[in-house]
Amino acid sequence: MNSSEQTAPLLEVRHLSKHFGAVQALNDFSMAVRPGEVVALAGDNGAGKTTLIKAISGVFQPTGGEILLRGQPVTFATPQEAREKGIETIYQDLALADNLSIGANIFLGREPMRKAFGFLPVLDRKAMAVAAKQTMGRLDFHVSRLDAPVSNFSGGQRQAVAIGRAVYWDAQILIMDEPTAALGVPEQRKVISLIHQLKAQGRGVIFISHNLQDIFAVSDRIVVLRRGIQAGERKISETNHDEVVKLMVGG
Amino acid sequence: MTSTSPTETHVAPQADHGDPARSWLARVAEGRAWLFLAGLIICFEVWSRLSFGATFVLNPFNVQSIAIFAVAPLLLATGQTFVIISGGIDLSLGFIMGLAAVVAAHATNMAGAAMPVPLAMMLGILAAVIVAGVPGVINGLLISRLRIPPFIGTLGMFGVARGAAFLLAGGTTVPVQNSWFALLGNGRFYGVPYLVIIAAVFVVVMHYILSQTRFGQHNYAIGANVQAARRAGIDIRGHILRLYVLSAMCAGLGGALYAARFTAGAAQAGEPLLLDSVAAVVIGGASLFGGSGTIFGTVAGALVIAVIQYGLVFVNVEPFWQFIAVGLVIIISVLIDQAQRRFSGARQDE
Numbered sequence: 115m116n117s118s119e120q121t122a123p124l125l126e127v128r129h130l131s132k133h134f135g136a137v138q139a140l141n142d143f144s145m146a147v148r149p150g151e152v153v154a155l156a157g158d159n160g161a162g163k164t165t166l167i168k169a170i171s172g173v174f175q176p177t178g179g180e181i182l183l184r185g186q187p188v189t190f191a192t193p194q195e196a197r198e199k200g201i202e203t204i205y206q207d208l209a210l211a212d213n214l215s216i217g218a219n220i221f222l223g224r225e226p227m228r229k230a231f232g233f234l235p236v237l238d239r240k241a242m243a244v245a246a247k248q249t250m251g252r253l254d255f256h257v258s259r260l261d262a263p264v265s266n267f268s269g270g271q272r273q274a275v276a277i278g279r280a281v282y283w284d285a286q287i288l289i290m291d292e293p294t295a296a297l298g299v300p301e302q303r304k305v306i307s308l309i310h311q312l313k314a315q316g317r318g319v320i321f322i323s324h325n326l327q328d329i330f331a332v333s334d335r336i337v338v339l340r341r342g343i344q345a346g347e348r349k350i351s352e353t354n355h356d357e358v359v360k361l362m363v364g365g
Numbered sequence: 366m367t368s369t370s371p372t373e374t375h376v377a378p379q380a381d382h383g384d385p386a387r388s389w390l391a392r393v394a395e396g397r398a399w400l401f402l403a404g405l406i407i408c409f410e411v412w413s414r415l416s417f418g419a420t421f422v423l424n425p426f427n428v429q430s431i432a433i434f435a436v437a438p439l440l441l442a443t444g445q446t447f448v449i450i451s452g453g454i455d456l457s458l459g460f461i462m463g464l465a466a467v468v469a470a471h472a473t474n475m476a477g478a479a480m481p482v483p484l485a486m487m488l489g490i491l492a493a494v495i496v497a498g499v500p501g502v503i504n505g506l507l508i509s510r511l512r513i514p515p516f517i518g519t520l521g522m523f524g525v526a527r528g529a530a531f532l533l534a535g536g537t538t539v540p541v542q543n544s545w546f547a548l549l550g551n552g553r554f555y556g557v558p559y560l561v562i563i564a565a566v567f568v569v570v571m572h573y574i575l576s577q578t579r580f581g582q583h584n585y586a587i588g589a590n591v592q593a594a595r596r597a598g599i600d601i602r603g604h605i606l607r608l609y610v611l612s613a614m615c616a617g618l619g620g621a622l623y624a625a626r627f628t629a630g631a632a633q634a635g636e637p638l639l640l641d642s643v644a645a646v647v648i649g650g651a652s653l654f655g656g657s658g659t660i661f662g663t664v665a666g667a668l669v670i671a672v673i674q675y676g677l678v679f680v681n682v683e684p685f686w687q688f689i690a691v692g693l694v695i696i697i698s699v700l701i702d703q704a705q706r707r708f709s710g711a712r713q714d715e
Contacts, residue, residue: 211586223597236577
């Protein structure tokens with residue numbers, strides 16, 4: 115179906131383990147994401163999906179194993195470090211400041227400044243708005259009211275803003291935690307189409323979802339976790355719902 | 366797969382089919398403090414003409430008195446605006462102002478013995494602002510490091526600053542012996558009181574900080590969603606610390622100007638002004654839940670309170686009606702805010 119098997123992985127996780135005291139949340143887990151590939155992570159609650167993405171995104175350090183970015187071993191002490199290396203996590207609860215514009219959200223924490231009257235540093239709102247328009251345009255998301263706070267937009271549109279922020283800062287790996295969970299059906303389709311855009315741009319996406327429909331609509335491969343171990347990995351083109359469910363529940 | 370192609374699933378931003386009635390209401394809600402102010406002024410003007418055959422607002426003495434009246438609460442309220450936008454509240458501002466007034470009086474007197482009068486005045490003001498920063502630092506540390514809720518942390522500091530101010534004042538008011546200081550508090554420049562000029566410059570600077578700097582932008586973000594701000598890499602602890610120091614220093618300047626106006630420092634200088642400062646911010650359009658508010662809104666809010674208080678005295682109404690009037694304005698203001706939120710905040714997916 116595609117030649118991604120041959121290209122070098124963008125991100126690779128090898129024999130990753132994480133335990134909290136006596137609890138083994140993740141055990142000798144391996145997977146890889148190639149450029150332009152969408153890998154779905156599936157598994158029941160408590161299977162270790164969240165532990166895995168938190169280890170990859172620098173929220174905490176794995177107890178064992180290694181993470182490779184373009185073949186180089188990396189360790190992240192903080193989520194900031196992971197983000198600087200191009201790994202961005204889109205959280206389920208979005209992490210947007212609802213009272214700020216799209217541009218202000220994209221630049222939150224790294225706002226561009228300009229000099230007014232030649233000396234007074236002020237926020238460069240125009241640059242933020244221009245960048246917002248361009249970035250959202252790349253996601254096929256067209257807004258005319260760039261100064262409106264993001265609370266004016268719908269759930270799917272705000273999801274697009276969160277993704278837009280990652281795209282603007284040139285994230286190569288996007289980890290998306292249940293991006294469609296809180297959305298209505300048309301909005302879910304919009305997010306799925308956004309993921310297709312990311313894929314077309316050659317980024318790697320790790321897509322976590324409970325919704326097999328969405329997983330089959332957007333992913334190239336699916337990795338199933340069960341009680342911290344890798345219960346199976348399938349190409350989407352070579353599997354079906356029943357098989358995935360069996361892998362998840364261990365039937 | 367075919368059903369999810371990007372072109373087919375394009376969803377137009379719904380904010381774009383804006384209903385004109387909504388944006389009209391939003392505009393009213395945004396500028397409600399100025400509308401209140403205009404309404405009040407018209408009200409008092411009519412009242413004054415009918416009852417006394419005299420003008421209210423065209424009398425320059427009234428305008429000046431209201432402006433001077435509004436200065437101290439406005440200084441507290443500008444600091445409070447920053448704090449409330451961040452989702453916090455600073456209850457200690459009133460007594461920090463009192464503490465600063467006493468410090469300003471003592472410091473000016475002490476410095477006056479050793480140096481020229483204008484220099485002593487400046488040192489006194491500086492001392493007031495710096496000493497006010499100390500409870501601000503403690504507030505900031507309590508809230509950011511020890512995670513004490515702002516309401517409780519600053520309530521504790523309310524007591525500490527109050528006690529410190531009264532102890533420092535020896536339980537009485539401390540007169541200031543400094544001719545420049547007295548001139549600052551009561552003099553005029555082409556008819557405009559110095560106090561009003563200082564407050565106006567101060568307000569412009571604070572507006573700049575809130576609306577044009579990263580500090581201000583992060584303040585809005587923290588008030589709307591701390592988690593988002595943290596994930597965006599904003600140093601929340603550092604921000605909160607600077608925030609409470611800033612608000613305390615606003616109160617410090619307020620205390621120094623109080624000492625200038627009355628040529629005396631008093632520990633209870635800011636006592637009645639604390640709740641006025643919160644009221645001014647709320648009337649000015651900020652939400653106590655954080656994330657919204659502007660400095661110019663707060664200016665209008667402070668003027669609304671000053672006009673009510675001064676106007677009711679002017680038309681010879683018993684002063685206790687002031688409390689009722691200000692209270693009603695606060696309630697109406699919050700009701701307008703909520704109505705506006707209900708109309709414009711409703712999202713498709715919620």
